[in-house]
Amino acid sequence: MSEPEILGESLPFEERIELPGWARVNVSVSTYEATLRKSLADPQEYWANLARELDWFQEWETILSKEGYPHVYHWFNGGLLNLSHLAVDRHAHSHRRNKLAIIWEGEPTDEKGQPKEVRKLTYGDLYREVNRMAFILKEKFGLKKGDRMAVYMPLIPEAIVTLLAAARLGITFTVVFSGFSAESLSSRVADLGAKLLVTADGFYRRGKTVLLKEIVDKALEQAPSVESTLLVRRLGVACPMTDGRDYYLDDLLSEVPQSIKVDPEIVESGHPLYVLYTSGTTGKPKGIIHDTGGYSVLLHATMRWVFDVRDEDVYWCPADIGWVTGHSYVAYGPLLEGATEVIFEGALDFPAPDRWWAIIERYGVSLLYTTPTATRAQMKFGEDYVKKHDLSSLRLLQSVGEPINPSAWWWLFNLVGDKRCPVGSTWWMTETGGVMISSLPGLALIPMKPGTNGMPLPGVKADVVDEAGASVAPGKKGFLVIQNPWPGMPGPPTGMFGDPDRFEKQYFSRFPGTDYFFCGDYAVKDKDGYIWVAGRADEVLKVAGHRLGTYEIESAIVSHRSASEAAVVAIPDAIKGEVPIAFVVLKQGHEPSDALRIEVRKWVRDGFSPIAEPSQVYFVNKLPKTRSGKIMRRLLRAVAEGRPLGDVATLEDETSVEEAKKAYEELGVR
Numbered sequence: 001m002s003e004p005e006i007l008g009e010s011l012p013f014e015e016r017i018e019l020p021g022w023a024r025v026n027v028s029v030s031t032y033e034a035t036l037r038k039s040l041a042d043p044q045e046y047w048a049n050l051a052r053e054l055d056w057f058q059e060w061e062t063i064l065s066k067e068g069y070p071h072v073y074h075w076f077n078g079g080l081l082n083l084s085h086l087a088v089d090r091h092a093h094s095h096r097r098n099k100l101a102i103i104w105e106g107e108p109t110d111e112k113g114q115p116k117e118v119r120k121l122t123y124g125d126l127y128r129e130v131n132r133m134a135f136i137l138k139e140k141f142g143l144k145k146g147d148r149m150a151v152y153m154p155l156i157p158e159a160i161v162t163l164l165a166a167a168r169l170g171i172t173f174t175v176v177f178s179g180f181s182a183e184s185l186s187s188r189v190a191d192l193g194a195k196l197l198v199t200a201d202g203f204y205r206r207g208k209t210v211l212l213k214e215i216v217d218k219a220l221e222q223a224p225s226v227e228s229t230l231l232v233r234r235l236g237v238a239c240p241m242t243d244g245r246d247y248y249l250d251d252l253l254s255e256v257p258q259s260i261k262v263d264p265e266i267v268e269s270g271h272p273l274y275v276l277y278t279s280g281t282t283g284k285p286k287g288i289i290h291d292t293g294g295y296s297v298l299l300h301a302t303m304r305w306v307f308d309v310r311d312e313d314v315y316w317c318p319a320d321i322g323w324v325t326g327h328s329y330v331a332y333g334p335l336l337e338g339a340t341e342v343i344f345e346g347a348l349d350f351p352a353p354d355r356w357w358a359i360i361e362r363y364g365v366s367l368l369y370t371t372p373t374a375t376r377a378q379m380k381f382g383e384d385y386v387k388k389h390d391l392s393s394l395r396l397l398q399s400v401g402e403p404i405n406p407s408a409w410w411w412l413f414n415l416v417g418d419k420r421c422p423v424g425s426t427w428w429m430t431e432t433g434g435v436m437i438s439s440l441p442g443l444a445l446i447p448m449k450p451g452t453n454g455m456p457l458p459g460v461k462a463d464v465v466d467e468a469g470a471s472v473a474p475g476k477k478g479f480l481v482i483q484n485p486w487p488g489m490p491g492p493p494t495g496m497f498g499d500p501d502r503f504e505k506q507y508f509s510r511f512p513g514t515d516y517f518f519c520g521d522y523a524v525k526d527k528d529g530y531i532w533v534a535g536r537a538d539e540v541l542k543v544a545g546h547r548l549g550t551y552e553i554e555s556a557i558v559s560h561r562s563a564s565e566a567a568v569v570a571i572p573d574a575i576k577g578e579v580p581i582a583f584v585v586l587k588q589g590h591e592p593s594d595a596l597r598i599e600v601r602k603w604v605r606d607g608f609s610p611i612a613e614p615s616q617v618y619f620v621n622k623l624p625k626t627r628s629g630k631i632m633r634r635l636l637r638a639v640a641e642g643r644p645l646g647d648v649a650t651l652e653d654e655t656s657v658e659e660a661k662k663a664y665e666e667l668g669v670r
């Protein structure tokens with residue numbers, strides 16, 4: 001394996017930046033070390049102690065048990081709870097009743113650059129709206145515990161209200177990213193067997209309107225389980241409505257009293273809260289199941305240790321609810337802790353590059369959960385946009401989604417955090433449910449290193465191992481594994497919705513004889529025990545932090561009339577971290593041309609998602625394959641990066657690589 005680096009920057013293993021003295025340390029480093037030792041000696045007891053801080057209707061009988069399949073665990077079996085009770089009712093019935101839960105800002109601005117729409121919901125308001133929404137789901141649509149529904153919505157308060165209302169009734173839901181096409185929507189909705197689809201007429205994005213209802217109508221042709229749709233009037237545009245199937249939320253709400261109450265359905269800890277479809281190495285996206293109890297405990301622990309959230313904070317994570325970050329750290333985590341959070345509909349650099357900084361200043365954001373891509377995009381605009389704003393409210397910056405290169409880290413630390421704020425990079429994935437490896441400002445302030453993920457959380461055993469599953473030496477690249485079960489891991493009944501075998505194969509078969517969870521990432525552990533995740537080791541792409549599978553983009557390409565085969569690989573990109581490029585074999589009767597290249601790219605935008613558009617398309621006569629017919633994407637990556645090809649013993653036809661090289665060199669990258 002080659003030496004690890006992030007976007008061409010070498011990793012500063014030895015650099016140590018002591019955290020600023022002003023930051024409150026909840027406990028001393030020595031207590032932290034003791035906590036860590038104890039948590040590793042008895043992880044179950046450690047998690048159970050955190051679980052006891054939540055409000056259960058009934059305590060569990062066992063902390064950890066198995067659920068029929070070798071690696072599907074049941075956390076807190078016998079425990080009864082409800083997430084909407086934890087995130088809403090608890091606070092609405094406490095001193096937090098009139099505290100702001102959500103500050104929402106819409107994208108459109110007036111001529112002075114001020115937001116045209118801001119909505120603020122206290123915990124009392126949130127309680128009322130969640131109850132009213134739950135009433136509609138229950139009484140109008142007849143949904144109950146065990147039913148399934150889907151959500152295809154922009155980032156508006158109704159989206160969070162919908163998720164909490166579903167959780168209140170024990171309805172298992174899936175959220176589909178509003179930037180995905182009709183095909184992506186229908187395949188997920190159909191796989192889950194959702195009865196109801198909650199959506200909106202559209203939303204604002206970069207000054208334009210994105211219409212959703214037509215996409216929904218198209219998707220529903222392929223999703224027979226859906227009986228009804230519920231639409232939020234976000235734009236107020238006219239939509240084609242099917243009688244008896246489509247309903248506007250405001251019409252239904254107008255008949256629901258403000259004071260209506262719907263008791264939270266008391267569910268078992270292992271009850272599936274949601275299924276989130278995420279991209280894997282091969283095949284279709286897989287539906288990861290998250291339970292209720294274990295997941296809530298992990299969110300509670302990480303909101304405390306990783307974000308150090310306190311009552312006086314204003315927290316902001318700009319992630320969309322279509323991705324796991326928008327679930328764990330927008331829709332539930334901050335609310336579980338009774339925090340005040342900002343949510344924003346639009347693009348961080350619209351209408352001007354400093355929209356991001358203006359929002360922090362406007363609401364006094366103190367905890368910011370950002371991404372490397374957003375940071376690098378801002379770096380390009382220059383420092384003045386940041387300096388124009390008073391960012392003195394910030395006290396902590398965390399990052400997520402992809403590795404952060406050291407220069408982006410320094411930019412956040414020096415400029416945005418003004419050398420006052422700890423800056424970290426939290427490692428986790430859809431499957432883990434919440435943060436696993438991170439600096440822990442809420443627990444102790446250990447020295448920072450620019451770009452590192454830090455140490456595994458207390459209770460989490462993680463390591464970097466070689467092909468055989470043995471620890472690699474410090475500073476050497478290997479595979480990241482998690483060695484023990486954790487609350488928030490894919491839950492009962494099957495880990496992966498409808499496919500326990502794939503779950504087992506994907507995550508637990510890589511290192512036979514162990515119970516290691518294979519994350520699919522390359523990483524390095526330095527001699528101080530800090531972990532540095534350096535990118536994916538499989539066919540998963542992280543484009544601007546968004547997780548996409550090569551297979552999904554390839555399927556979108558070959559659905560074009562001209563394409564017979566396609567291979568997609570990622571190449572490094574200075575802002576987005578990496579971007580896809582595609583090698584495409586045309587069907588007989590189609591000739592390569594620039595027009596066709598553009599058409600194929602647009603096809604992927606429209607047919608899958610704008611975020612998946614290949615930045616370049618190379619037409620070739622054949623793809624490099626093994627003798628058994630598997631595409632060797634590794635060789636295409638080597639071609640694109642100008643690296644040696646490595647082992648080509650299984651390559652069937654060497655001229656395929658020569659051809660790819662020629663096509664790549666002639667055209668270059670966009």
Ligand code: WTA
Pocket residue numbers: 278323324325399400401402403404425426427428429430431453519520521533534535536542545546547
């Ligand atoms: C990557 C996103 C380096 C990693 C929460 C992982 C990271 C994948 C980091 C999961 C980080 C996430 N440093 N890499 N701080 N955070 N990743 O499921 O490759 O969308 O496997 O979850 O993102 O992506 P997912």
